[in-house]
Amino acid sequence: MLFTFELNRRLGKSSTVRAFAADPGLVRTDIGLKGNPRLVRWAWRLRRDSGISAEQAAQGVAYLVGEPSIQDSPHIYWKHSNPKDPSPQAIDEISACRLWALSEQMCGIPTEVLP
Numbered sequence: 001m002l003f004t005f006e007l008n009r010r011l012g013k014s015s016t017v018r019a020f021a022a023d024p025g026l027v028r029t030d031i032g033l034k035g036n037p038r039l040v041r042w043a044w045r046l047r048r049d050s051g052i053s054a055e056q057a058a059q060g061v062a063y064l065v066g067e068p069s070i071q072d073s074p075h076i077y078w079k080h081s082n083p084k085d086p087s088p089q090a091i092d093e094i095s096a097c098r099l100w101a102l103s104e105q106m107c108g109i110p111t112e113v114l115p
Contacts, residue, residue: 001090004076006100009093018071020064021086023079026051056080 004021011017028051032044063081064070075083077090089095104110 001077001086002092002096002099003103005091005093006096008076009096010100019076020070021077022061022064023077023084024052024057024060025079027054027057028052029054052080 001021004019007019008015011019026047028048032048033041036044060078060080064078067081070083073083077084077086
């Protein structure tokens with residue numbers, strides 16, 4: 001959320017490009033079984049069955065990509081094709097700027113000076 005918030009801020013309100021954060025929720029995959037301790041794998045097996053299919057999760061992402069009516073929406077956080085209100089911490093401008101700068105530093109990209 002912080003990165004999405006900061007990207008949209010940097011793109012500016014007049015940009016024709018828009019970033020969204022898609023929350024797929026709990027998805028029935030084997031991702032929780034890979035490289036985790038036995039207890040975590042056991043817990044994942046119990047939980048994943050109550051999740052949605054990977055295809056259903058992908059539909060939420062495809063909606064954000066292909067639905068023209070949401071491009072001007074004030075919402076940037078979406079779950080299952082529905083807007084959600086992020087926590088205040090997820091849209092904190094100072095934290096978003098710090099995350100962006102740290103990401104640039106870790107990737108070896110020179111930090112841009114913002115107005």
